[in-house]
Amino acid sequence: MLSKLSGLNEEIAMWEQLRSYTLYLSLVMALAWVIPQAVADVGITDSLDSVTVTHQGKDITIRRNQDRNNKVNPAYAWTSRECPPFCIQPMKIAEGVETIGELEMLNYLKKIHDGNNSILVIDSRTPDWVKNGTIPGSVNIPWTSLKTDAGADPFEIADILKERFGVSTHEGLWDFSNAKTLVLFCNGMWCGQSPSNINTLLDMGYPANKLKWYRGGMQDWEILGLTTVK
Numbered sequence: 001m002l003s004k005l006s007g008l009n010e011e012i013a014m015w016e017q018l019r020s021y022t023l024y025l026s027l028v029m030a031l032a033w034v035i036p037q038a039v040a041d042v043g044i045t046d047s048l049d050s051v052t053v054t055h056q057g058k059d060i061t062i063r064r065n066q067d068r069n070n071k072v073n074p075a076y077a078w079t080s081r082e083c084p085p086f087c088i089q090p091m092k093i094a095e096g097v098e099t100i101g102e103l104e105m106l107n108y109l110k111k112i113h114d115g116n117n118s119i120l121v122i123d124s125r126t127p128d129w130v131k132n133g134t135i136p137g138s139v140n141i142p143w144t145s146l147k148t149d150a151g152a153d154p155f156e157i158a159d160i161l162k163e164r165f166g167v168s169t170h171e172g173l174w175d176f177s178n179a180k181t182l183v184l185f186c187n188g189m190w191c192g193q194s195p196s197n198i199n200t201l202l203d204m205g206y207p208a209n210k211l212k213w214y215r216g217g218m219q220d221w222e223i224l225g226l227t228t229v230k
Helices: 002-039 102-113 154-164 193-204 217-223
Strands: 051-055 058-062 098-100 119-123 168-170 173-175 181-185 211-214
Touching: 051 102, 058 102, 098 102, 102 119, 102 181, 102 211, 181 193, 193 211
Parallel strands: 098 211, 119 181, 181 211
Antiparallel strands: 051 058, 168 173
């Protein structure tokens, strides 16, 4: 009789242990599903949570701020800057120049990260603006560095065109046949720094179809809670 009771107790203990293990496994599986969902709670689109880009030789992951109570950067909360110079820009900056949004910008940044060296994303702002944060994967080429009226040296402009933009010369003239596609931005729809860069490049003969303009700039980027780097 004692032997039977002992065997029954062992069987009960075994089933209790199995039950505990099953519950534990169920909990682990549940957490494995819940945690990734929480991380991607605020996605970029319904099928895109983040984009990895290259910034100054390092991989940076761009995603939206996951804090549901996050507020916009105060630097971009002002609604009434004086005009001029902070006047509202048109939707189309010049004939043939495409105006793009955040998803197109992310796509260009991803192409660069994946090895496409025919694209360059340019922050056209002066360094005093850039130091507060910029879009990962961009390079800073201020509007003042391409415009002689703003003090730019013609030889330095030529170096930027050749070394940074892939422009060559032929019989003393600029040859844009292998020039890079430039994606330019500044502070947003009230900022004239990237429009200045675009218009300067067009005056030089840069092909309009190789110039892209992110009109929303840092204003929209910050409002959407997307990653910035200083």
